[in-house]
Amino acid sequence: LLQGGDLSCVIRERQNSNKLFSEVQVLEWFIQLLLGVRYLHKRLVLHRDLKASNIFLKDGTLKIVVIVPGDFGVSRILLGALDFASTFTGTPHYMSPEVFTCSGYNSKSDIWSLGCVLYEICALDLAFDARSWVKLLMKIVHGPSPSLPESFSEELNHILHRMLNKDPMVRPSAAEILKLPYVAENVKVRSLFILTSL
Template identity: 35%
Template sequence: KDQSGTTIKNYKLGEIIGKGNNGKVYKTLNMDTGDVVAIKQIPLHNMAKEEISSMMKEIELLNHLDHANIVKYLASIKTKDYLNIVLEYVENGSLANTVKKFGSLPESLIAIYIEQVLQGLHYLHTQGVIHRDIKGANILTTKEGTVKLADFGVATRMGDATALPGKDYHDVAGTPYWMAPEVIEMSPASPASDIWSVGATIIELLTGSPPYFDLAAMPALFRIVQDPCPPLPKDMSPALDDFLKLCFRKDPSTRLTAKQLLDH
């Protein structure tokens, strides 16, 4: 239910500006300072104790991250019904929205965005964090065009990736069309799986949707695993074609790292 107008401590919630995989995001005013922030509100009512504690862990994780290309985490406030995560407000919204509004983007602009995505990922990966859900909807921009990675909804610290027994396809972290083949096959996510998702995101920005988007989720997952490489748009520069093939290497151990792609 829409919580616009509610006050939490010194924060007053305004309009809904996004819906994540586990909660709504509100544009919010700090009534003491006049700062505009974003609050992601995660309902607690149907969450197990373990889930809540893993959420709190995730917040701790966000708290330590500090990089120009990552949405800054500011605070968290737990109320009876919600966990409220206070985040930097990124005024321009997501690249998925940009593509919706302005249509597909030219390679030159995509290169500017993706370079910053890779800078953010390189930072995360050196901090032992895998994003796990890289896609246009989770890449925000400021009005100056600075890119910020958002919604570490399922980001985990590497080495903490032990899956709970009894998990099946429905619980695979991430969004099907952007998902790396090894993750679909239930291997633990790694920095390399974020790189695959960068490839799918480039195609999303270039054509309006990621590979296999014309298929339902299950057949798409099947094709990602089976095909030697996702179908690539025809009219790309050779450089971009080459770059995408590096992102879409089937064997994650041969996929380039964010740092290597930045030098590419």
């Protein structure tokens, strides 16, 4: 199960067993994803298509697939921290409200997509789904954000809701999420485990 393939395959396998991942496992992957997204955003790179099928898993380590401009991909390098992208790109189920409304977007759009991935890992289902494009758009732009299954902590659910805030200005950055006490404590535990395993 954890040896290879993309995250969407791993989630599908888990759906078949009808058993949710533990919060410990979710946090392990979530922290890896936050570190990867922080790395991209520090270099002013927008991913623009973060989704479970663009995240590969090998030996317990997640790797975000990034296709750089010039390779006919969807990632984009911003000119500066205040630059906004405006092209309509990405996978609809993971698109932020600002992408759907063509109102310009920045790194906070990737945070929305990462929130969708976090939800999918926890609930084994898409955060936003509908039978038509219009209904999906309405759900993402105007509908409520989903909550995690009850087996997950209030802290993780609160982080998810901040990531899926309709207002991108209110969404935290990857760096800010890593500093939240609940996440920071788990980063510390993970780092300590790595050091003691060497």
